[in-house]
Amino acid sequence: MTDPLHGAHPRHALDDVIHAPVRFSIVATLAAAEKAEFAFVRDTVEVSDSVLSRQMTTLEKAGYVVVKKGYVGKRPRTWLALTPAGRTAFAAHCQALRAIAGDGG
Template identity: 60%
Template sequence: MTDAPKPGDPGPGADPGAEIDSLLLDPVRLSIVALLAGAEWAEFGFVRDAAKLSDSTLSKRVSQLSDAGYVEVRKGYVGKRPRTWLKLSPPGRTRLTAHIAALQHIATQAATQPSPQ
């Protein structure tokens, strides 16, 4: 009898450098880090609108990503109005890149598998 795969185990034939990131399996968190990957800093409202999220949903997901070290949060003011800016951290960028590589590897394997007859 074989052992069941452990969470995070890429499985047989997987690219050893590519890892599925369980935190990025959530489509909302993935869309947030993908948006942040294209910017140095992004204003909270821009990310909220681009990802089509409510303030509370974005705030919750950003807290999760920040606690895990994927996102940096900076608070300040523009005039008298409070603002929050978000940035994908270097470790967050590394994890996103590895996650995308793992997904690409899975897609490539699926495309090259012979179809069942």
């Protein structure tokens, strides 16, 4: 018998942390690279610094993203990267979306 709270429908495999549109866009951007500069992600996702910063905090607390600070010359820079757990969660989330859309998974 299927547990009504954790049934067989693929929506149960969606990751609540990744599912929010801005966080999904951030994770998708980071999935395409080993790491990315904060400004690149901000501009790609089309959000403000504060919005990206808040969403990165959520992703970092979930263990999906690592934030590294450093310098290029004398200018401070922040780099963002998916952790292995973040890559796994993103792949599983995308698989669930494909299954919901009827494209297999």
